[in-house]
Amino acid sequence: xxxxxxxxxxxxxxxxxxxxxxxxxxxxxxxxxxxxxxxxxxxxxxxxxxxxxxxxxxxxxxxxxxxxxxxxxxxxxxxxxxxxxxxxxxxxxxxxxxxxxxxxxxxxxxxxxxxxxxxxxxxxxxxxxxxxxxxxxxxxxxxxxxxxxxxxxxxxxxxxxxxxxxxxxxxxxxxxxxxxxxxxxxxxxxxxxxxxxxxxxxxxxxxxxxxxxxxxxxxxxxxxxxxxxxxxxxxxxxxxxxxxxxxxxxxxxxxxxxxxxxxxxxxxxxxxxxxxxxxxxxxxxxxxxxxxxxxxxxxxxxxxxxxxxxxxxxxxxxxxxxxxxxxxxxxxxxxxxxxxxxxxxxx
Amino acid sequence: xxxxxxxxxxxxxxxxxxxxxxxxxxxxxxxxxxxxxxxxxxxxxxxxxxxxxxxxxxxxxxxxxxxxxxxxxxxxxxxxxxxxxxxxxxxxxxxxxxxxxxxxxxxxxxxxxxxxxxxxxxxxxxxxxxxxxxxxxxxxxxxxxxxxxxxxxxxxxxxxxxxxxxxxxxxxxxxxxxxxxxxxxxxxxxxxxxxxxxxxxxxxxxxxxxxxxxxxxxxxxxxxxxxxxxxxxxxxxxxxxxxxxxxxxxxxxxxxxxxxxxxxxxxxxxxxxxxxxxxxxxxxxxxxxxxxxxxxxxxxxxxxxxxxxxxxxxxxxxxxxxxxxxxxxxxxxxxxx
Numbered sequence: 001x002x003x004x005x006x007x008x009x010x011x012x013x014x015x016x017x018x019x020x021x022x023x024x025x026x027x028x029x030x031x032x033x034x035x036x037x038x039x040x041x042x043x044x045x046x047x048x049x050x051x052x053x054x055x056x057x058x059x060x061x062x063x064x065x066x067x068x069x070x071x072x073x074x075x076x077x078x079x080x081x082x083x084x085x086x087x088x089x090x091x092x093x094x095x096x097x098x099x100x101x102x103x104x105x106x107x108x109x110x111x112x113x114x115x116x117x118x119x120x121x122x123x124x125x126x127x128x129x130x131x132x133x134x135x136x137x138x139x140x141x142x143x144x145x146x147x148x149x150x151x152x153x154x155x156x157x158x159x160x161x162x163x164x165x166x167x168x169x170x171x172x173x174x175x176x177x178x179x180x181x182x183x184x185x186x187x188x189x190x191x192x193x194x195x196x197x198x199x200x201x202x203x204x205x206x207x208x209x210x211x212x213x214x215x216x217x218x219x220x221x222x223x224x225x226x227x228x229x230x231x232x233x234x235x236x237x238x239x240x241x242x243x244x245x246x247x248x249x250x251x252x253x254x255x256x257x258x259x260x261x262x263x264x265x266x267x268x269x270x271x272x273x274x275x276x277x278x279x280x281x282x283x284x285x286x287x288x289x290x291x292x293x294x295x296x297x298x299x300x301x302x303x304x305x306x307x308x309x310x311x312x313x314x315x316x317x318x319x320x321x322x323x324x325x326x327x328x329x330x331x332x333x334x335x336x337x338x339x340x341x342x343x344x345x346x347x
Numbered sequence: 348x349x350x351x352x353x354x355x356x357x358x359x360x361x362x363x364x365x366x367x368x369x370x371x372x373x374x375x376x377x378x379x380x381x382x383x384x385x386x387x388x389x390x391x392x393x394x395x396x397x398x399x400x401x402x403x404x405x406x407x408x409x410x411x412x413x414x415x416x417x418x419x420x421x422x423x424x425x426x427x428x429x430x431x432x433x434x435x436x437x438x439x440x441x442x443x444x445x446x447x448x449x450x451x452x453x454x455x456x457x458x459x460x461x462x463x464x465x466x467x468x469x470x471x472x473x474x475x476x477x478x479x480x481x482x483x484x485x486x487x488x489x490x491x492x493x494x495x496x497x498x499x500x501x502x503x504x505x506x507x508x509x510x511x512x513x514x515x516x517x518x519x520x521x522x523x524x525x526x527x528x529x530x531x532x533x534x535x536x537x538x539x540x541x542x543x544x545x546x547x548x549x550x551x552x553x554x555x556x557x558x559x560x561x562x563x564x565x566x567x568x569x570x571x572x573x574x575x576x577x578x579x580x581x582x583x584x585x586x587x588x589x590x591x592x593x594x595x596x597x598x599x600x601x602x603x604x605x606x607x608x609x610x611x612x613x614x615x616x617x618x619x620x621x622x623x624x625x626x627x628x629x630x631x632x633x634x635x636x637x638x639x640x641x642x643x644x645x646x647x648x649x650x651x652x653x654x655x656x657x658x659x660x661x662x663x664x665x666x667x668x669x670x671x672x673x674x675x676x677x678x679x680x681x682x683x684x
Contacts, residue, residue, distance in 0.1 A: 239611075240615075288545055
């Protein structure tokens with residue numbers, strides 16, 4: 001797509017600081033495989049997406065689609081081995097991060113790109129207080145003294161609306177409820193004012209009423225700080241509420257990318273259609289749910305041609321032979337289906 | 348309507364909180380389920396919704412007779428289940444079966460599917476004589492949409508959705524009348540979740556099963572249930588038919604819960620109002636006096652702290668609600684699919 005042209009102009013090695021706009025974060029034809037005893041699982045097979053300042057990109061997919069592994073690769077926290085990046089780039093302000101030294105990458109983490117995880121209890125260190133874990137960043141990365149770091153940490157806890165932030169500073173993670181832990185983790189990830197926030201299933205473990213609170217908080221903080229946000233989720237409901245653009249992943253590929261309104265109004269890939277049809281909706285009365293037949297492919301043995309073809313109701317012989325590339329269909333949207341044009345032009 | 352096959356009356360389950368190692372003393376009670384009553388009619392699905400900690404899984408355990416109730420009773424066809432023992436209890440267990448949430452830990456990894464599904468017949472040999480068991484197991488596999496050829500496989504050779512089908516087949520083995528489903532689809536991906544939900548519906552039609560369907564996902568519950576009970580901190584706050592609860596909710600908690608469910612339609616983004624609840628669910632060890640929801644309720648008055656609101660039909664409403672100020676409010680704009 002045309003986005004790539006913009007980024008190629010930025011010369012590598014310049015650090016990217018102070019460059020106006022361009023693409024903030026780009027993943028370009030990323031490939032990752034997991035080498036295990038049982039064989040090689042091709043987990044990411046050419047993923048390309050980008051996120052700009054102030055924008056929310058939702059990466060939607062089911063378990064094993066590669067959405068979290070992509071995020072881990074961006075953050076540089078992929079477990080190696082078994083995971084290996086076999087191709088592609090991850091550019092932050094135009095500079096490829098995969099080629100950086102670990103020292104350079106560490107500087108980007110937290111200040112440039114931060115991440116929050118699904119399970120806050122295991123993401124927080126249980127033997128340090130929540131306050132200490134937030135203040136630590138100010139002391140190490142900003143060189144602040146103990147007292148000032150504490151003041152800033154309390155301020156962060158306040159910003160994520162933890163009641164009685166001062167009193168809570170010395171609490172350990174287990175003394176927080178699930179929703180508060182998630183807030184604490186958000187405070188921690190935003191402490192150094194990152195430009196991009198990756199939220200990996202931030203509300204999946206939470207109850208609906210708490211989920212609504214957390215999504216609100218994230219949206220508000222994002223607006224205030226004009227952050228770029230990558231929201232990784234499997235929940236089509238949450239996505240509809242907050243995303244600007246959506247990238248749908250299947251078997252390590254992006255199968256469809258579109259503006260949120262277009263995607264729900266007229267999905268242009270049979271997998272997206274199947275997903276939207278198979279969710280029970282609270283505002284619609286029952287009848288049989290439509291389903292996607294079969295199971296997601298084994299990543300050690302992805303079927304030839306389109307990876308979705310064994311489950312696809314539209315599959316033709318060509319789908320078993322040729323991998324459909326992610327091509328532009330209409331303005332601002334792309335689909336990796338041989339019949340994408342027909343899908344977009346249907347009534 | 349037909350008579351109730353299962354009746355729950357004033358069910359209470361408290362767990363003691365103890366302190367000390369040698370000299371244990373009870374310092375409090377976790378009031379997991381605290382006075383729940385409802386009836387389950389033959390052939391219907393009763394959905395039970397609520398957030399974590401509201402006591403819905405404890406309810407499942409007591410319904411299954413895995414826990415003795417602290418007080419109150421579960422009556423199955425006129426028999427108080429907690430008073431049964433020996434042969435009578437074993438006969439009862441045939442009739443009420445459980446489908447668990449996590450298909451990864453609820454199946455013994457060392458047993459083949461054939462053994463897993465054959466085990467119920469060993470405990471209840473009267474259901475299938477020894478020679479016919481293998482055939483019965485194949486029949487069960489076919490029934491839940493699995494390949495009968497896979498009878499010798501182990502659980503790890505199946506995907507999550509397939510394992511949940513095994514769990515359902517196991518619950519069906521003894522041809523029960525009631526199946527308690529405790530979050531049966533919440534661990535599954537959306538595309539697989541729909542398959543399992545359709546399977547549960549199909550089986551209900553085929554065998555005339557009654558389900559108690561416990562879940563936190565309100566969309567899933569609406570899709571499957573005939574009637575719905577909403578729980579908060581160990582109590583049912585509102586109960587009614589699926590339409591009554593989703594289209595005409597009167598309890599503030601139900602309204603808040605419904606309004607918080609994300610609707611998969613971006614065009615609805617700006618024209619829905621979410622009722623924001625502040626704070627967290629209070630501890631079930633010392634729930635608030637009076638109405639348990641009052642600490643998070645925007646309608647709370649003095650009376651809410653003094654009087655426990657009873658679950659009864661209120662003025663201007665057609666179904667029981669446990670709120671002093673029950674009032675209809677439209678939250679979900681329903682359309683016929």
